[in-house]
Amino acid sequence: MDAPNLTEKATVLVVDDTPDNLSLMSGLLKDRYKIKVANNGEKALRIARGEPAPDLILLDIMMPGLSGYDVCLALKGDPATRDIPIIFLTAMTATEDETKGLAMGAADFITKPVNPPVVLARVATQLQVKAAADFLRDQNAYLEAEVARRTCELAAIQDVAILAMASLAETRDNDTGNHIRRTQFYVRALAERLRDHPRFRLFLAGNTIDLLFKSAPLHDIGKVGIPDRILLKPGRFSADEFETMKAHTTLGRDAILHAERKLGMDVDFLRLAKEIAYCHQEKWNGSGYPEGIAGDAIPISARLMAVADVYDALISRRVYKEGMSHEAAAEIIRDGRGSHFDPDIVDAFVELQDEFRAIAARFND
CATH class of the missing domain: 1.10.3210.10 (Hypothetical protein af1432)
Known part of the structure; x- marks a missing residue:
């Protein structure tokens, strides 16, 4: 099985209710990644559940309607999206806020105002981790399918051999x-x-x-x-x-x-x-x-x-x-x-x- 392709551009979904923040993050990331944006939680969920799904989500917490925490819980509760890494991107700096986000399954927590080199490094790290996890998951699925196929094949051969032997007597x-x-x-x-x-x-x-x-x-x-x-x-x-x-x-x-x-x-x-x-x-x-x-x-x-x-x-x-x-x-x-x-x-x-x-x-x- 091929190793994960880290050269193909990954897709990053940026979720923030502030247009300036969306522009800032898009400008920072667009040369390295495919960028999708959402200005509220409901739109973020629609994009995340669509095809193709994003490889990473940068998610603001304080938003009208669905908060970032709400979006995170919905994504982690859905088998189709639970493996997408989420980095909370927020002005909330209290330790309990970060603890709460990580407990929900977020991969990282970046505070605003952002430090561009730090954002780029953390995004790259999480995408590499996801690519490796996807590769292992695909490999396991392939191996499981191959084992199932060969088991079925062996059972069929066994059944044919038994009937052939029995037919000798008949x-x-x-x-x-x-x-x-x-x-x-x-x-x-x-x-x-x-x-x-x-x-x-x-x-x-x-x-x-x-x-x-x-x-x-x-x-x-x-x-x-x-x-x-x-x-x-x-x-x-x-x-x-x-x-x-x-x-x-x-x-x-x-x-x-x-x-x-x-x-x-x-x-x-x-x-x-x-x-x-x-x-x-x-x-x-x-x-x-x-x-x-x-x-x-x-x-x-x-x-x-x-x-x-x-x-x-x-x-x-x-x-x-x-x-x-x-x-x-x-x-x-x-x-x-x-x-x-x-x-x-x-x-x-x-x-x-x-x-x-x-x-x-x-x-x-």
Whole structure:
């Protein structure tokens, strides 16, 4: 970023109700600066708030109508003008007058009659300070904008990478189509409904819902390790085939764990992605896999995904079945309350049925 340009003429606004004083100050400053004048406080405020704003204001205190103190307070109270330095230029010489002005935010205090070299020196000093402050402020704004841009860019790259990885698994099974998108939105809808629930409030605090949304597509990433003869089989699995199919949970968890180790750091959404990939086939009553854990021992992230995943599997066509109606799928979810699924999550699903139906329609295969 370029350094502040101190060679370009700065604009100085001189405010005084006495014409002779305006002429005197204009004559003193005009060879070095662009000069604007105002003979009362109201006009001074209009000029200061206009475009371009002055770089410095020389402000008389004793004026009819708005006093210099009034003008100073108005300017310092306005975000658009609060950074313009103000030098009080006045015949008031009492210490309390100077103290009052500086307390209001004035940068300096010059008494009349003025000493021209002193005025020029103090004006130059305040303009240099302002130019440096403007440069730092612009640089900070630029850096903040650049950080925001790069953060957004990294988040977009991260999202694309996640969806690309998830799609690797989905392309193995052409019937699943938009399954990963639908389940993302199902999980988010459930989480938002449960955000204030006593059992889930702590877990869903902060940015967890956004992280769940980001993590959800990786729930079946382990399917890339399942042979086609099993993954695409149109009929029922044999016992051995089912054992192989169940391994997709461990394969998914281990693949994400490997990626995390390569990064060399813990990443919040990958923690959730590991939970979801490994535990989304667990059941509330302990009859699921791979660990056979039950109840609250199952991570909340995986419990949310279980409802989302089963609902979508029921309404979607697969190589071995046709998709069923929303009503039939919803009844199966309700019947699984307290056995397959966390009861409170099923209750949230029941309340959100119209939203689930809308999500399914929006991302229809």
